[in-house]
Every structure is written in C-alpha cells, then in structure tokens.
Amino acid sequence: MDTANRREIALVVAVVLALGAIAAGNAKLFAWSVAVLGIAGGATWWARSAWRAVTVEAAFEPPRVFVGEPVTLTVVVRNGGRVPIPVLSLGVWLPPRLFPADDDPSDDGVGYRGLWLPPDLAPREVSSAIRGYRRRLFLPGRSEVRLTFPVRVAGRGEYWLRRIEAQASDPFDLAPVAQEITPDAALLVMPEPRVALPASVRRRLPFGVPVRAARIFEERERFAGVRAYEAGDPLNRIHWRLTGHAGELQTKLFEPTRGADVLFALDLAVGEPFWDSVYPEIAEDTIGWASFLCRIAFESGWRVGLVANTHLTRGRGPLRVPSSLARGHEGAVFAALARMPNEPTADMGPVLRESGRRLSHETTVVLITPRPGPRLRQEVAQLRARGTSVVELSPLSDVRTGAGA
Numbered sequence: 562m563d564t565a566n567r568r569e570i571a572l573v574v575a576v577v578l579a580l581g582a583i584a585a586g587n588a589k590l591f592a593w594s595v596a597v598l599g600i601a602g603g604a605t606w607w608a609r610s611a612w613r614a615v616t617v618e619a620a621f622e623p624p625r626v627f628v629g630e631p632v633t634l635t636v637v638v639r640n641g642g643r644v645p646i647p648v649l650s651l652g653v654w655l656p657p658r659l660f661p662a663d664d665d666p667s668d669d670g671v672g673y674r675g676l677w678l679p680p681d682l683a684p685r686e687v688s689s690a691i692r693g694y695r696r697r698l699f700l701p702g703r704s705e706v707r708l709t710f711p712v713r714v715a716g717r718g719e720y721w722l723r724r725i726e727a728q729a730s731d732p733f734d735l736a737p738v739a740q741e742i743t744p745d746a747a748l749l750v751m752p753e754p755r756v757a758l759p760a761s762v763r764r765r766l767p768f769g770v771p772v773r774a775a776r777i778f779e780e781r782e783r784f785a786g787v788r789a790y791e792a793g794d795p796l797n798r799i800h801w802r803l804t805g806h807a808g809e810l811q812t813k814l815f816e817p818t819r820g821a822d823v824l825f826a827l828d829l830a831v832g833e834p835f836w837d838s839v840y841p842e843i844a845e846d847t848i849g850w851a852s853f854l855c856r857i858a859f860e861s862g863w864r865v866g867l868v869a870n871t872h873l874t875r876g877r878g879p880l881r882v883p884s885s886l887a888r889g890h891e892g893a894v895f896a897a898l899a900r901m902p903n904e905p906t907a908d909m910g911p912v913l914r915e916s917g918r919r920l921s922h923e924t925t926v927v928l929i930t931p932r933p934g935p936r937l938r939q940e941v942a943q944l945r946a947r948g949t950s951v952v953e954l955s956p957l958s959d960v961r962t963g964a965g966a
Contacts, residue, residue, distance in 0.1 A: 568578070575601055578597070579591055579594035582594055586946050592961060594783060611729040611915075614742055615638065615646065616638070616641070617638050618747050619637070619722055619744040619746040621720075621746055621748040622634075624727050624747065625749045625892070627752070628751070629714075632711070632713075633709050633710065634711075634712050635711070635721070637705065638708070639706075645701045648699070648732075649698050649727065649728070650696070650727070651695065651696070651725060653691045653696075653710060653722075654691055654693045654722070655712065656720045656721055658718065658720070661692075661713065662712060662713045663709035663711070668707065685888075691899060700905050701850050708887045712856055717899050718899055719900050720749075720897060722744055723743075725744060726740075726742075727740050728740075730825050739766075747897070749896055750851045750853075750899055751898060752898055755845065756851035757825055765954075766927065768823070768953060785814040788812055789811055790812050791809055791812065800812070816909075821923045821924065822920075822922070822923060822925070823858050823884070823925045823927060824925070824926045824927070825867050825915055825929065826909070826912075826926055826930075827847055827870070827871075828930035828931065829848075829870055830870065830909065830931075831957075832936065833936060833937070834934075835905040835909075836908060839905060843957070844905070846931075847931060850956055855894055860892050867881070867898070868880065868881050868916045873902075879906075881902055881916070909934075910934065913940045917940065917947075922949065925949075925951075925952065926944060930954075933953070933957070941953065
C-alpha cells in the first residue's frame with residue numbers, strides 16, 4: 562500500500578540513483594531514475610492535494626420518524642477544486658440496529674455474506690463486510706454528487722452515523738489516499754404501539770376521538786383581565802396588586818381553552834418491587850402506548866408532560882419532562898420516549914407522589930401501568946381525593962378486556 566514513508570523513500574532513492582547515473586554516465590539508469598522520481602513526486606503531490614477541496618456531508622431524512630416509516634440517508638460529496646478525483650470509494654457504516662433497506666436478515670444482526678450474527682456480536686473491523694453501503698464514483702472538478710441510501714430501522718432510539726470511509730485514488734490506483742469521516746448525522750426513531758388501543762380505552766381519555774363532551778379550561782399563560790371577587794374564588798386567583806389599588810378584592814381572568822395539562826405517568830415495572838418485576842417487552846408496550854397517546858394529546862391542543870420510573874442518566878433521578886407551550890416541547894417529549902430505557906429504576910408510587918405535589922386541579926394524569934402495586938394504588942387514591950382526574954390504562958388487562966368485548 563502507498564504510504565508517506567514509502568513515497569519519501571522512493572524520492573530519496575531516485576535522487577541518489579540519478580546522481581549515480583550522471584557520475585557513471587549511464588543513460589538508461591538515469592532515465593529509470595527520472596521515471597521513478599516523477600512517479601514518487603506525482604504521488605506526493607496527489608496525496609497533499611487530493612482532499613484539499615473535497616468535503617463529505619451526511620444527514621438522515623427525515624431526522625425524526627416513527628418506527629416503520631421510511632428513512633433515507635443522504636451523503637453529499639463536494640469537490641471545490643479544479644482537480645478531478647478519478648476514483649472515489651465510499652464506505653458508509655450504519656450504527657447498530659440500522660440496516661440497508663435491501664437486506665432482509667431472519668433476525669436483527671450483522672455478519673458476513675450468508676451468515677448473520679446475533680445483535681451483540683459483529684464481524685472484525687478488518688473484514689470487508691460492513692453494515693451499510695459501498696460506492697465507487699468519478700468526481701469532476703467543481704462538482705457535487707448526492708447519494709441516497711434507503712435505511713431500515715429495527716427499533717426506537719437515537720442513532721448516530723458511525724463513520725464514512727473515503728478513499729481517493731488516481732486512475733492506476735498507485736497512490737490511494739484514505740480518510741475516515743465522522744459526520745454529525747443523527748436519527749431519532751420514536752416508538753409506535755405494538756398492540757392497538759381498544760376503543761373502550763380511548764373513550765376514557767379526555768382528548769382524542771371518541772371522547773366525552775369537551776370541557777372548557779383556562780389558559781394560565783394568557784391573562785384576560787380581572788373582575789370583582791366572588792365567594793368561592795381560590796386565593797391563588799386574587800390579583801393582589803390591583804386589589805391594593807382598587808380597595809377591594811380582584812380576581813384574575815384567563816382566556817378560555819379546550820386544552821389543559823395532561824401528565825403521562827409511565828410505569829415500566831410489572832408490579833412491586835420494581836427489581837423483581839422487570840419485563841422489557843411489556844415495558845416497550847407501555848412506551849408505545851404513551852407515544853401514541855402523546856400524539857393524540859398534542860393534536861388536540863393539550864399541554865403534555867411526562868414522568869417515568871426510569872432515567873436517562875444514572876444518578877439523575879426519575880425521567881421528567883414538564884408540560885409547556887414552548888417551541889420544541891413536542892420534540893423534547895418524543896425524544897425522551899425514544900431514548901428512555903425499557904427497565905425501571907424505582908417504584909412508580911414514590912415517583913407519582915413527588916410529581917403529584919406540583920399538579921393543579923385542571924391537570925389530568927394518564928397512568929399507564931401494566932400491573933399497579935399496592936403503593937401505586939395508594940398514591941392514585943390520594944390524587945383522586947385531592948380532586949385530580951386520574952385515568953388508569955394497562956397494556957395487559959385493557960387489551961384482554963377490549964378483545965373480550
């Protein structure tokens with residue numbers, strides 16, 4: 562293989578032989594030395610200038626998808642210089658659980674031709690087998706080439722493109738120049754329910770279709786004015802500053818809305834204690850139901866919050882996404898659903914108790930739990946005693962009930 566050291570050695574040997582040929586008067590040796598000197602010098606120039614004006618970029622389109630939706634990886638190669646690249650070889654390495662769309666292994670895995678390894682095993686990096694695509698092309702000067710590769714997704718999560726191996730070579734493949742590029746290309750795959758929600762479950766929700774008669778709530782972030790205090794108005798609605806100016810109690814008014822806050826509480830354990838109730842497949846059903854219901858809630862104009870008895874970072878406590886109307890909040894909720902582990906790290910009862918302290922009376926809690934334990938049932942009863950609406954859903958019992966109906 563051509564290397565910088567070999568090119569330097571060839572240059573030195575060619576110069577020494579040329580000087581020796583001149584001293585000895587040997588024309589053939591001198592001609593051969595000049596030829597070697599020209600090849601080594603050309604290879605050195607090519608190695609320094611081949612990648613000087615070439616850039617490689619990659620991106621997933623679209624960058625956010627649900628499981629089962631088509632995904633395309635776009636690789637753009639630009640040559641901003643005048644020197645063409647006669648042969649450009651690209652090797653696109655996909656991350657684990659992403660596969661070329663034309664591959665159809667019997668199980669999610671990667672390996673060699675005709676032999677698929679389990680997900681936890683992979684072929685050696687020195688092998689020619691890659692999880693991705695290989696392409697060879699000609700890149701003229703001051704040009705751009707756009708390559709599209711269909712990708713198949715095996716499951717939810719956040720995926721980063723591993724690397725792109727690029728090699729520029731001359732027409733005779735005498736001096737190939739390789740580079741390893743790590744583009745900033747990420748794909749966020751959001752979960753979809755693997756088990757459909759029965760109509761009887763969807764009727765119990767305060768949003769979506771079918772649904773009960775719509776309720777009118779107040780938009781706390783949009784102030785509409787004040788009115789005179791009436792018996793029964795809560796103290797947190799009193800506008801104390803205007804009360805001081807007017808000399809009598811004034812109650813704050815807000816704009817009406819049909820949407821309110823909804824908190825999705827995900828219990829990834831199947832009972833209590835959580836360390837004895839870890840079932841990743843059932844937890845995936847819970848996450849899938851939450852993703853489906855979050856989409857309906859956002860489409861209905863509700864402010865969505867999320868809490869789960871797991872964590873994204875060890876030591877940071879339970880996963881929490883407070884409800885908000887800020888731009889990008891919907892993406893934050895679905896990103897949390899895509900990244901969260903499918904194993905619990907705490908019992909849901911204490912997590913729900915801590916989250917319930919900050920809830921208003923207009924917040925609806927949608928608790929998705931396969932099999933609630935005694936402590937969780939106790940916390941649900943306390944929330945309902947304080948006037949909070951709690952809707953319990955179970956990917957286990959509700960599916961059986963709906964199938965039986």
